[in-house]
Amino acid sequence: MLRGTPFHERTAPLCEASDWRRWGGCVAAGAYELTHEHEYAAIRGTAGIIDVSPLFKYRVTGPDSARLMDRMITRDVSTCDVGQVLYTPWCDPAGKVRDDGTVHRLGEHDFLLTSAEPNLLWMHDNATGLDVTIREETEEVGALALQGPASREILRGITEGAVEDLRFFRTMDTSIRGVPVRISRTGYTGDLGYEIWVGAGDALALWDTLIEHGETFGVAPAGLIALDMVRVEAGLILIDVDYVPAHRAVIEDRKSSPFELGLGWTVKLDTAPFVGQAALVAEKARGPEWEFCGLVVDWESLESAYQEFGLPPQVPGSTVRDSVPLYRDGAQVGYATSRCWSPALKRFLALAHLRVPHSSLGTHLEIEVTVEHRRRRATATVARTPFFDPPRKRETPASPTRGAA
């Protein structure tokens, strides 16, 4: 049976649209209101509260905890300070991505790993011979993402300690109006934002405080439809949509390496051995076959595709996740896995897998569009991601920006 998150008692009556999605065995609101525009506008314009409790959460402690993390993920844990968070993928021995998530270093020998899929077995397999304790706390901990330009101001008024000094991809233990929480400056929106981790028993109190205090700042609960739009604007990948986890791929072709997912920056090859390292060293040497890119669909060409049928262009009002082919000079050179009209940027965006060398910035391609049941092509250009990247995402007014994600 599906269960609600620790916030369900509050989110359920707010979900006017009765639009529930499945996420990690939980029900999560797709949209609260009958249309999702306001929720999207809140994330981009004020702040949205997104219930991200279904994320899988694993606590790793013990003298070898850093070694386990280092063995699993592609990034270098030795450079991760206590209080720092790393975004990272992790791979199978062939260097293909199994999952992606965040690693929070809560203490010298204390880590939190969040992931989209269950990873307990994989962690245990990799912990062989290590002195670590792995504890799943998925259901014990609720999580709210408070994302958007007003999020810092909202937290500042209710949080114990200097949350305004919390830097990008850092975490702090504190309390919000007496409720113990952990706040990390992380999120899935590409904007200024925080994720607030709270014991399940305190979840409702945290929700009530954020809603009540946030009201004057224009805060709004936001569902997964709006989240799926902003993450495309931020150029962030989604498992099972933009890539297939290696251990679920029934054919080789479906697997992707970090290099093929735009995550080359997370791969530190000259560190302690990690799963997939040898394969990734070899791949780096010969160069990846695929790259993951942003595309902007040319509006005029879309217009003419629709004009043929006497119609104005129609673009999806939320992210669509069916894969469509991409062509260059008549031959297929890739496929787009997520497409979304960006209300903020007023552009039709896509995230795509492209064969090298068709992936270089500025390359003109053709994307398949279906107009009146007929296949047509519109031009699209390879563009830099994140499409949406406001300076406030990384800036911390009190102290200069330092360190990367």
Next chain:
Amino acid sequence: MSRDSGYDAIIVGGGHNGLITAAYLGRAGLRCLVLERRHLVGGAAVTEEVNPGFKYSVASYVVSLLRPEIIRDLDLPRHGLEILPLESTVTPLPDGDYLGRWADHDRTRRELYRHSPRDAEAYDDFGTLMFQLAWAVKPILAMVPPDPLSMSPRDLKAMLRLGKHARDLGEKQFNALYKLMTMSSADFLDEWFEFEPLKATMSASGIIGTFLGPRSPGTAYVLLHHYMGEIDGVFRAWGMAKGGNGAVSESIASAAREHGADIRLEASVDRVIVRGGRAVGVALEGGEEIYAKTIVSGVDPKVTFTRLLEESDLPTDFAEAIRRFRIRGSSGKVNLSLSELPDFTCLPGRGPHHRGAFSISPSIDYLERAYDDAKYGEFSRQPYMDIIIPSMIDPGMAPPGKHVMSIFVQYAPFDLNGGWNDAKREAFGDAVVNTLAEYAPNLKEAILHRQVMTPLDMQEVMGLTEGNIFHGELSLHQLFFYRPAPAWSNYRTPVKSYYQCGSGTHPGGGVCGASGRLAALEILKDLGR
């Protein structure tokens, strides 16, 4: 003094259209100078902190169909433009009920059904027809109007295109378009709907900015403009700009600067310098003269031709046409700082309706009576109002917990009996607040500050002749090839190298920007660019 200022073009007036022209000319490589009389750009689209901490969109308050091609060409989102959704319209009714139209189709249908099951279905049929018509008319709005009497190949070709458009319409659509062009909005809507508040609220879009009532012929046509937004669909060309309407102007100014334009504030143009029938420069108040090969006016036709030029610069018949150009102001604006949200009797408490618009338009009779007052030189004792609460859409518009309210008011005639003065202005403000307080009784107590803009204020502060918000009425005899005058609807003027780019040219009106863009494209054509 050197005749070479280094500028290729000078644009008089830093309203949104002037800035758009400058941006497009700059994009094509021209060095532009925009001269703005006030201390900020935007003309009627400005945000000002009249009361400290409270930001007012002083005059223009929504983005009305800003052309998607302009948003794209100038990449306005990168320059800070954020258009936020205005999702609903609620019409509070004197009996304590209301009519709501919401973002969600089913919700709106249920709400209409509550009042009239018939109207609930007719509303969708009406929407489909209007979409078809708007789609058919859209290319006309986007074209440079031809001169119907000219035999030049270019005009003839454009007339043929127009004829083809009319022919391509189906019979039903053609008949409806003909009715739209000729009927009053009240009569037109009567053919479709029975619920008075629905008819009245819809007809109101046909009277905004005009000195006409809902029963005046010719008002139906403007209904169509509302459906243009549906075609632009995802562009959400209809909404409220984050930061108020000044933010729209600022984003365009930023794009213009990026394309090399200089914008001089507090630079009031006294006159356009004409030598041998050609505009060669401008003289500022204070005497400074600046020369350029191209002079463009973004101000309204009256100022463009009668104040900035000598009468002798213009052919007599043209000067006469401009003199006859109708530019009567009919609306006012009231901006309020509020200590708390208005609590509407019909929808008590705080709710999503506060994020949308409110229309005080309970019946056609109500609107027509409001017009009756104005016809005889008085402001409406019970005016039509279009209201938004900008701070509910962008909390940055007011201090935390406080609000600003924007009230568009009609009618307020420019030619008020006895003329406008401070007492009349406040009486007008009182009429607005008293009327609104009948629907939201806590309003009066909540008011921390009130700004009342009469048509005279809009003329004095923003330079809009007679306070007309559209640079001239949007009635049929002043649209398309007659805007602003026959044979001169193509952004040129009888004075060589003097162009017009304001809302007084086709298609005019609202923060749409098409005039500024089309003018720039015509100028570039003349320059062989």
